[in-house]
Every structure is written in C-alpha cells, then in structure tokens.
Amino acid sequence: xAKSAGVSIGYLAERTGLAVSAIRYYxxxxxxxxxxxxxxxxxxxxxxxxxxxxxxxxxxFGFSLPDIRGFLKSLPGGRTPxxxxxxxxxxxxxxxxxxxxxxxxxxxxxxxGCIGCGxxxxxxCALYNPQDKAAEKGSGPRYLMGDRPxxxPxxxPxxxxxx
Amino acid sequence: xAKSAGVSIGYLAERTGLAVSAIRYYxxxxxxxxxxxxxxxxxxxxxxxxxxxxxxxxxxFGFSLPDIRGFLKSLPGGRTPxxxxxxxxxxxxxxxxxxxxxxxxxxxxxxxGCIGCGxxxxxxCALYNPQDKAAEKGSGPRYLMGDRPxxxPxxxPxxxxxx
DNA sequence: GTAATTTCTAAACCTAACTTTAGATCAAGC
DNA sequence: GCTTGATCTAAAGTTAGGTTTAGAAATTAC
Numbered sequence: 124x125a126k127s128a129g130v131s132i133g134y135l136a137e138r139t140g141l142a143v144s145a146i147r148y149y150x151x152x153x154x155x156x157x158x159x160x161x162x163x164x165x166x167x168x169x170x171x172x173x174x175x176x177x178x179x180x181x182x183x184f185g186f187s188l189p190d191i192r193g194f195l196k197s198l199p200g201g202r203t204p205x206x207x208x209x210x211x212x213x214x215x216x217x218x219x220x221x222x223x224x225x226x227x228x229x230x231x232x233x234x235x236g237c238i239g240c241g242x243x244x245x246x247x248c249a250l251y252n253p254q255d256k257a258a259e260k261g262s263g264p265r266y267l268m269g270d271r272p273x274x275x276p277x278x279x280p281x282x283x284x285x286x
Numbered sequence: 287x288a289k290s291a292g293v294s295i296g297y298l299a300e301r302t303g304l305a306v307s308a309i310r311y312y313x314x315x316x317x318x319x320x321x322x323x324x325x326x327x328x329x330x331x332x333x334x335x336x337x338x339x340x341x342x343x344x345x346x347f348g349f350s351l352p353d354i355r356g357f358l359k360s361l362p363g364g365r366t367p368x369x370x371x372x373x374x375x376x377x378x379x380x381x382x383x384x385x386x387x388x389x390x391x392x393x394x395x396x397x398x399g400c401i402g403c404g405x406x407x408x409x410x411c412a413l414y415n416p417q418d419k420a421a422e423k424g425s426g427p428r429y430l431m432g433d434r435p436x437x438x439p440x441x442x443p444x445x446x447x448x449x
Numbered sequence: 450g451t452a453a454t455t456t457c458t459a460a461a462c463c464t465a466a467c468t469t470t471a472g473a474t475c476a477a478g479c
Numbered sequence: 480g481c482t483t484g485a486t487c488t489a490a491a492g493t494t495a496g497g498t499t500t501a502g503a504a505a506t507t508a509c
Contacts, residue, residue, distance in 0.1 A: 131506095133455065143456080144498055152496090162505045164456055183393060185348065188496075213397070220394050224387065230346060231383050234376065296485060306486080307468055315466090325475050327486055351466075 129166030139175045152188045154178055170203045292329030302338045315351045317341055333366040
C-alpha cells in the first residue's frame with residue numbers, strides 16, 4: 124500500500140464542486156498537502172476528498188480558513204485518517220459550534236427585549252454586554268458595542284431621550 | 287422643533303465606538319443620511335446613534351450592509367423614529383435571524399450523525415442536502431456541498447471507501 | 450504522432466468592509 | 480487673532496477568500 128498514483132486536482136474539483144483554483148488556494152493556506160508526480164502536477168490522497176468536504180462544511184458555519192486549518196491539524200499527515208480521527212476532530216468542532224450558536228441565541232433573545240422597548244444602544248441594554256460579543260466574534264478589526272479599549276461607565280453608546 | 291444643530295460625526299464615533307471613517311463609509315452605503323452645516327461638515331440626528339447601534343448589532347448577526355440598509359429602509363427618513371418604528375423593524379429582523387439560527391442548528395445536528403460516522407461527503411450525507419444550505423448562505427460566490435448547477439444524482443461529492 | 454485537455458506558475462483582479470494618508474478647511478479655545 | 484483639534488475629500492491600501500489571465504508544459508484521446 125504505497126503512495127499509489129493519487130488523484131488529480133481536477134478529480135477533486137469535480138467531486139467536491141470546488142473550483143480548481145480554490146483547491147490550489149487551499150493548498151497555499153495549508154489545508155491540503157498534495158505531492159507532485161514526475162511531471163510536476165499535484166497528486167492528492169483520495170481521503171483529501173473528505174478533508175475538502177470538511178472545509179466546505181466548516182465554512183458554512185462561518186469558520187475562517189485559519190480556524191479550519193487548526194481543526195485539521197489534529198488529523199494525521201502521513202496516513203489516511205480513520206473514522207476515529209474524524210470523530211476526534213468533530214469534538215473540537217462541536218465545541219466551537221455550540222458556543223457560536225449559543226451566542227447567537229443569547230443575542231437574539233436579548234434583542235427581543237431591546238429593539239421593541241426602544242432601549243437599543245443604552246449602556247444598560249443587554250446587547251451592550253461585552254461578555255456576549257467577546258465570545259466568538261467575526262473576522263475583521265471592528266469595534267462592537269462596548270468593545271472600545273478604556274470604555275468607562277460613562278463612555279458607552281448611549282441615547283438620551285430622542286427616540 | 288426644527289432640525290436643531292445636530293450632532294457631529296465625532297460625537298457619534300465617541301458614543302458608538304465606531305471609527306469616524308466607518309461612519310462616513312456607512313453614509314456612502316446609505317445607512318445614515320446626515321445633512322451639512324454652513325461650513326460643509328456633516329450633522330446627524332441624535333437618533334442616528336440608535337441607527338448606528340442597530341447596524342453594529344445586525345453585523346454581529348452576520349448581516350451585510352446591503353441587508354441592513356434593507357432593514358433600515360422601513361424607518362422614517364424625515365422624522366425621528368418612534369418606539370413603534372423600531373418594533374416594526376425588529377419583526378423583519380427577527381424573521382431573518384430565526385431562519386439563520388435554525389439553519390445553523392440543523393447543520394449542527396446533522397453534523398453529529400455525520401462526522402462521527404465517517405459518511406462525510408457522501409451524497410447521502412445529511413449535510414449534502416441542498417435545502418439546508420440554500421436557506422441563508424454567506425456572502426461570496428462559493429460552491430457549497432451539492433450546490434453545483436446541473437448536479438445530477440451521480441454528481442455529488444463522494445468518497446468511496448478510503449477513510 | 451498529433452490534437453485536445455489538464456495542469457502548471459505568477460501575477461493581476463475582485464468584493465466587502467473598512468482604514469490610512471495627504472493636504473486643505475472649519476470650529477473652538479484663549 | 481492665532482493655534483489646536485476636528486472635519487473635509489479623494490484615492491490608495493488592507494484582509495479574506497477566491498477567480499481570471501497568460502503562456503508554457505504535461506497528459507490523455509484518437
């Protein structure tokens with residue numbers, strides 16, 4: 124059971140629905156590690172099909188490619204991952220996932236009591252609570268509510284009585 | 287109760303935690319519509335504080351700026367929005383939100399039965415179901431599982447028996 | 450053995466959501 | 480009146496996640 128012939132990038136593209144260019148990009152990001160054949164073309168393990176599928180699914184959940192690379196690092200590099208390997212990775216993935224969903228639901232529930240009542244943007248508004256948004260925030264260097272450095276008790280987003 | 291003096295962009299920036307440049311960018315995207323004073327500087331309604339806060343919150347939920355502009359369009363342009371205006375907008379927002387959370391949870395539950403069992407990427411895998419991901423997908427022209435045009439029953443992402 | 454596909458690399462281009470920079474003008478404090 | 484800080488515009492730069500393009504080399508099909 125040597126390295127065998129491996130599969131081409133076109134095969135993976137056809138099977139996953141990814142563009143060939145996307146797979147090459149994923150290689151550059153360290154998500155797959157093909158070897159080269161005599162002619163210099165990429166050859167992949169068949170098991171990279173599952174790896175790439177995992178990448179696609181994780182993206183649906185909003186994880187960044189570096190995040191996903193982190194998940195995949197626990198998979199064996201040399202041998203084909205077993206069912207147990209995937210089960211292990213899924214535990215870590217589930218953890219992040221659960222936290223993300225929990226955060227979203229907490230925000231949603233807070234929203235119910237907030238937008239309707241008109242308190243939106245007041246420091247005492249539940250949505251202002253830094254704990255919630257600090258949990259798992261999206262990419263990009265964005266200030267979120269109450270997320271400023273040095274924000275004192277007087278400093279929050281605030282609306283007086285103007286609607 | 288005329289237009290009054292209005293507040294400066296710096297005031298809004300300080301109160302919301304947004305960068306001044308971000309607020310200007312939001313104006314360019316049609317999220318706020320300040321007027322100009324005699325010297326050509328932007329003046330905002332105080333109620334734009336709440337508007338901007340809403341933008342920040344909606345972004346936490348993963349909505350794009352065009353999405354958010356859509357939500358805000360139901361707010362009155364001329365007068366200061368009332369509590370009822372915000373309540374109305376929240377209904378539409380909640381709808382989208384609920385669908386997004388539902389999709390995430392469905393995907394999560396499917397994942398439980400999938401990664402662990404090793405079926406990941408098989409056409410019969412629940413995660414492969416086009417209905418789920420079509421619901422509300424992220425931005426960008428990405429193929430998701432089974433999302434190819436012309437994908438026949440034979441055409442899905444697939445793994446044979448290689449782990 | 451020739452033609453048609455694939456694949457290769459490198460670099461440029463794309464969208465979203467902003468930030469940074471530069472040089473000029475405005476507003477406020479003393 | 481002068482200085483300092485805030486604001487202005489336009490354009491370029493930034494990050495993520497890719498796609499497109501161009502020209503060359505490898506592979507496959509007949």
